[in-house]
Amino acid sequence: MTDTQNQLKSGVSTSVALLGTGPMGAPIARNILAAGVPLTLWNRTAEKARAIGGGRVAGTPAEAAAGVVLTVLPDLPQVASLLPGEDGLLAGWKAAGIEEPVLVIHGTVSPVAVARFAEDCKNLHGVTVVDAPLSGGTIGAEEGRLSTMAGGPRDTVRRLLPLFGLYSSTVVWFGEAGAGSTVKACNQIVVSATVTALAEAMAVATATGLDPEKVQSILAGGLANSEVLRQKGQRWIDQDFEGGGSAKNQLKDLNFIAEIAKDAGLELPLSASVRGAFELMVDAGDGDLDHTGIYRTILGKPGHASRR
Numbered sequence: 001m002t003d004t005q006n007q008l009k010s011g012v013s014t015s016v017a018l019l020g021t022g023p024m025g026a027p028i029a030r031n032i033l034a035a036g037v038p039l040t041l042w043n044r045t046a047e048k049a050r051a052i053g054g055g056r057v058a059g060t061p062a063e064a065a066a067g068v069v070l071t072v073l074p075d076l077p078q079v080a081s082l083l084p085g086e087d088g089l090l091a092g093w094k095a096a097g098i099e100e101p102v103l104v105i106h107g108t109v110s111p112v113a114v115a116r117f118a119e120d121c122k123n124l125h126g127v128t129v130v131d132a133p134l135s136g137g138t139i140g141a142e143e144g145r146l147s148t149m150a151g152g153p154r155d156t157v158r159r160l161l162p163l164f165g166l167y168s169s170t171v172v173w174f175g176e177a178g179a180g181s182t183v184k185a186c187n188q189i190v191v192s193a194t195v196t197a198l199a200e201a202m203a204v205a206t207a208t209g210l211d212p213e214k215v216q217s218i219l220a221g222g223l224a225n226s227e228v229l230r231q232k233g234q235r236w237i238d239q240d241f242e243g244g245g246s247a248k249n250q251l252k253d254l255n256f257i258a259e260i261a262k263d264a265g266l267e268l269p270l271s272a273s274v275r276g277a278f279e280l281m282v283d284a285g286d287g288d289l290d291h292t293g294i295y296r297t298i299l300g301k302p303g304h305a306s307r308r
Contacts, residue, residue: 012037012163014067015098017058019082021048023243024106024134025072027141029055031167040064065092068102068163074249076109076117083125090125102156105131106148108184108249110256112263115178118152128156131177132164133184135191137245139231145169149187151180185260188253192274192291194228195250199295202236206299213237235292244290251278251287 017040018029025043029052032039039055042064049057058064061082069089071079083090093101103121105114109131118129130152140146147170150157157173164171174183198219205215216233219225235241254275261268277294284302286293296302 012166016040016068016070016163017042017064017066018055018070018072019043019061019064020072020078020107021052022072023138023245024141026052027138028070028072028106028146028167031141031144032163035166037163037166040066060087060092061089062087062092062095065089065096065098065101067098068104068160070104070106072106074107075252076105076107076113079103079105079107079109080117083121090127093127100126100128102128102130102160104160105129106134108133108188108253108256109181110259111178111181111185112259114151114181115176118177128153129177130156130160131180132157132160133180133187134168135184135187137231141167147187148172149174149180149183151175151182152177181256182260185253185257188250189257189268189271191228192250192254192278193270194226195232195291196274196277196294198226198229198232199236199292199298202295203298232290232292235290236295241286241289241293241296244292246288247278247281247291247293248287250291251275251282254278 016032016037018025018032019042021029021041021043029039029041033054040058041049041052041055042058042061043049046057071082073079082088085091114131118131121127121129130150132148132150134146134148136146144167146168148164148168150171150173154173161171174180201215201219202212205212216229216237220229254271257268257271258275277297281287281294281297281302284297286296286302
């Protein structure tokens with residue numbers, strides 16, 4: 001089957017670029033390419049984009065400008081920095097004659113900030129922004145079963161469904177720009193609390209001399225089972241917290257949750273407690289570890305040179 005036939009089969013009928021080939025962006029890119037959809041890639045470290053082993057690697061965001069640009073970056077400032085200048089997306093879209101580009105933000109960002117950003121992009125530049133944060137982790141990205149929560153113009157999101165479907169098993173539109181990021185905040189309340197609860201359970205098991213692997217087998221067989229346990233449980237057994245979803249990004253998400261709660265007039269005691277724990281972890285120098293490393297903070301062992 002030719003690339004064109006695969007493209008038609010997937011339903012993706014516009015040029016696509018992906019900017020940010022990190023732990024989440026790389027498997028998303030591979031899934032898109034596996035469907036036969038031509039894809040342009042850009043990453044600040046070009047070697048990471050070339051490591052995908054397919055697609056066209058662009059030297060600048062301008063060279064990567066496409067009808068749909070997917071960004072898989074940590075926060076909104078990194079996305080905004082891609083727009084201006086002769087090497088930016090705005091110049092690239094103009095040079096390519098793309099009059100109504102779509103900019104998809106797959107990172108976890110502030111709902112308030114992204115709504116304002118989307119309004120400015122549309123009014124000033126004619127760029128439609130869709131905030132579409134993801135859940136499922138790197139394993140979900142690799143397996144093509146992410147959950148995508150979308151905010152933005154409904155018709156635009158509908159047109160993106162075939163593309164999102166190449167790496168997502170669930171895609172839901174929630175409203176205008178910012179709505180997707182609010183849903184992601186709801187998701188992160190559960191994820192951060194579950195990670196912390198499991199870390200506490202593993203800390204109790206360790207401190208009392210229990211076999212953590214056996215304890216996890218009991219948790220997995222009952223009501224305490226979760227996707228977090230399935231994906232992350234081995235980290236506590238191996239005491240390996242390198243890589244993965246970082247604690248500093250988890251704290252960033254928790255700060256967004258606090259922002260939303262304040263605006264809504266809500267007190268979120270559990271989220272506030274978890275946020276405090278991650279502040280301790282980051283302040284102790286463990287911010288680059290996977291968020292499951294909160295276990296070390298609970299045991300009072302953060303910031304050690306040896307992390308295994």
